Amino acid sequence: MLKGKTVVVGVCGGIAAYKSVEIVSRLNKLGADVHVIMTANAVKFVAPLTFRSICHNPVITDMFEEPKVWDIQHISLAQKADLIVVAPATANIIGKVAGGIADDMLSTTIMAADCPVLFVPAMNNKMYENPIVQGNINKLASLGYLFMEPETGLMACGTSGKGRFPSPETIVDYVKGILKRSSDYEGLKILVTAGPTREPIDPVRYISNHSSGKMGYAVAKAALDRGAAVKLVTGPVNITPPTGAETICVTSAVDMYNEVMKSYESFDILVMVAAVADYRCVTVSEKKIKKSGENLTLELVKNPDIAAELGKVKGHRIMIGFSAETDNLLDNAASKLASKNMDMVVANDVTLEGAGFGVDTNIVKLIKRDGSRIDLPVMSKEDVAHRILDEVLSIRNG
CATH class of the missing domain: 3.40.50.10300 (CoaB-like)
Known part of the structure; x- marks a missing residue:
């Protein structure tokens, strides 16, 4: 279904990072060419080898690591991507992009992209409701960045509220909808x-x-x-x-x-x-x-x-x-x-x-x-x- 589509999955440092493994797996099975970028904190939750074994592409964890091919990676990925999905998206990455900060591979790639960027927030409900975080989300939404609403339920930290990571199946269905849009009005x-x-x-x-x-x-x-x-x-x-x-x-x-x-x-x-x-x-x-x-x-x-x-x-x-x-x-x-x-x-x-x-x-x-x-x-x-x-x-x- 997604053959010929390139999806960059940005994984941030949160407990929900382990669910991103299934997102990458589902996208790969649908035929997408999936590339994973992990933040420094994300690798503390999931090993890069796990993603590399599933997507069959190098996993980028360091902006200055020796490249596998001679290319400026954040530019090449930004140019080839049909969609960037940041899942889980922490308050930190949302704040960085809203503030124009590009200090790692993920934020730099997002800044260089002209394809749609989808954020899937996952964080403690009090963090999600924080007016600064909400202000950053509203700012990015007004600029055309896409957001999936988090679910309401029990958090890993033991609290309950809005901020729970949606199921990988739900996220992939949302991604399919975005990618199908590229030509679904042809002839109309x-x-x-x-x-x-x-x-x-x-x-x-x-x-x-x-x-x-x-x-x-x-x-x-x-x-x-x-x-x-x-x-x-x-x-x-x-x-x-x-x-x-x-x-x-x-x-x-x-x-x-x-x-x-x-x-x-x-x-x-x-x-x-x-x-x-x-x-x-x-x-x-x-x-x-x-x-x-x-x-x-x-x-x-x-x-x-x-x-x-x-x-x-x-x-x-x-x-x-x-x-x-x-x-x-x-x-x-x-x-x-x-x-x-x-x-x-x-x-x-x-x-x-x-x-x-x-x-x-x-x-x-x-x-x-x-x-x-x-x-x-x-x-x-x-x-x-x-x-x-x-x-x-x-x-x-x-």
Whole structure:
């Protein structure tokens, strides 16, 4: 299943290190080319020979040891890796990477990598809950690093809480999901809307909202990374479009409506992320409106509802919508899902810290037409985008 994939497994110094032996064994049996890097403390828990016997590759324990081949190892491993898995990931390695420290082979390889990096934290529950550790995790998640949530249960130290290492089987299943993403959208065409719209009042002023476009652009990039052909219809934002996307820049809700409605028939999947203004001015002044009197009254008219109109004509296409709310999150999202004939709605409470407009993370609930719901923890918007695309394939495949 993983033939042709290169996985670097970083093993840190924790009691859970012995479970990493099974992770390496399972990956090897799936056909992956597995390379192991052990920290100085990890070798106190498990002998390097154990990993070498299973993965059939040299095990790196010292950045300055004599290389088996003439190569700069932390660079060559970082370049050849399809994925780096740090399991167990200690508070120490998480803190190092968050702080930009590269003082051993594992941290240096991570710093030189442009492939996905997955951390699997395992530590005492009090350490895991420490605000410094949580801050480091949130920082790395916002930068696109991946994290598996630790389990809750009895620890080796005798305490009980969140911080327990997941089972090797669970970790390997997660790894398979990440590696399968690289081409699972080949042949599919996705239309994504992103950003806000601006509704002019006069040549100087407009009505808009706080959308930064980050979530929509993350969906577009994730789809491209997984092999899809992507068209991005975007309102005004300060983000560089992802390389490879056909990008159409629009300003108003009517502009976005016209572009989407003339394009949608060519696409398999429609992802409506844009925060489209509900209303526009009936009359737009040709000149800047000057102050006169205490109040200014604007007459507004309703904008076309892009998602609702698509819902009427989408046919076999899968449509995903977004529901940014400040109250009654589930009720409002469910109402939108039904009234606009969506297949799934991504609901988020924009009042929560780490969610909503402008930030690099999000906290969402994925609600499907069949009533099922997936609650995701705080994650980078890129990781949220991949989880959304995972569920789109699940819907598409029945």
